[in-house]
Amino acid sequence: MTALFALATSLLWGLADFGGGLLTRRTPALTVVVASQSIAAVVLGAIVLATGGWSAAGPELWFAVAAGLVGPVALLSFYKALALGPMGVVSPLGSLAVAVPIGVGLFLGERPGLTQVAGIAVAVAGVVLAGGPQLRGAPVQRQAILLTLIAAAGFGTVFVLIAEASSSVTGLFLALFVQRLTNVVTGGAALAVSVRRGGAALPEGGFPWASLPALAFVGLADVAANGTYSVAAQHGPVTVAAVLASLYPVVTALAARGVLRERLRGVQATGAALALVGTVLLATG
Numbered sequence: 001m002t003a004l005f006a007l008a009t010s011l012l013w014g015l016a017d018f019g020g021g022l023l024t025r026r027t028p029a030l031t032v033v034v035a036s037q038s039i040a041a042v043v044l045g046a047i048v049l050a051t052g053g054w055s056a057a058g059p060e061l062w063f064a065v066a067a068g069l070v071g072p073v074a075l076l077s078f079y080k081a082l083a084l085g086p087m088g089v090v091s092p093l094g095s096l097a098v099a100v101p102i103g104v105g106l107f108l109g110e111r112p113g114l115t116q117v118a119g120i121a122v123a124v125a126g127v128v129l130a131g132g133p134q135l136r137g138a139p140v141q142r143q144a145i146l147l148t149l150i151a152a153a154g155f156g157t158v159f160v161l162i163a164e165a166s167s168s169v170t171g172l173f174l175a176l177f178v179q180r181l182t183n184v185v186t187g188g189a190a191l192a193v194s195v196r197r198g199g200a201a202l203p204e205g206g207f208p209w210a211s212l213p214a215l216a217f218v219g220l221a222d223v224a225a226n227g228t229y230s231v232a233a234q235h236g237p238v239t240v241a242a243v244l245a246s247l248y249p250v251v252t253a254l255a256a257r258g259v260l261r262e263r264l265r266g267v268q269a270t271g272a273a274l275a276l277v278g279t280v281l282l283a284t285g
Contacts, residue, residue: 010244010251012221013225013245014254018087018091021079033187057174075187078090080144086256086268088253090148092126093126093149093275095276097152097153097155103156126278162179169230
């Protein structure tokens, strides 16, 4: 059951990342974040009401609020990076988010093993190679690499905060609802500021109603992935669940290859692969 749900997590996260990046190529990233997270918040609110999740409310929900403040920054950075592409490079680099929980453990007194040290070295090498050097052709934009690393730091921070925000399945639903609600408020405020400064909230032609199902999928797939990962971790070794769930960049890369026909140069593919290998080593350490 652990393997099944962890692999489902990889599939859901990978497809959500691909969908979010694809939508951002046609619609402003902030709008994608606010719209998809709004849909997720409505669904989670209904689940919380149906399960009586409000009974799990407590001071720990402030961790969920903090996660909601960090989340939009991470999502916005990641979607912009995916829009700049190529997705086959950006998505594996985003999986470096696992380094944040490990870093928190080090701060609290844990000591890395040889596997984790190797993972850090391999991941850093992957970051360097994913952005160049190139002997010919244009390298991956440095902005895309920087945005991806910002997003990875944000995602890792959210993982740590959400873990502190709940201790039960019912509490997890409530924490995720509070997080998404804060995401919407924070993202909406940022969108309003962007519009006042002359930015576009909608693409030409108005709100992309035809993209509504895709927006809903992105928001709900992200929520579902959190749920399946929680089940996987509760029914087996967390290490196994983390390793299998960390394979989601492979799904995004394959989707980009199959749908967008992306072709990676050798050095880019090597860097992306090393980043993914480094992530797995960090998770298994």
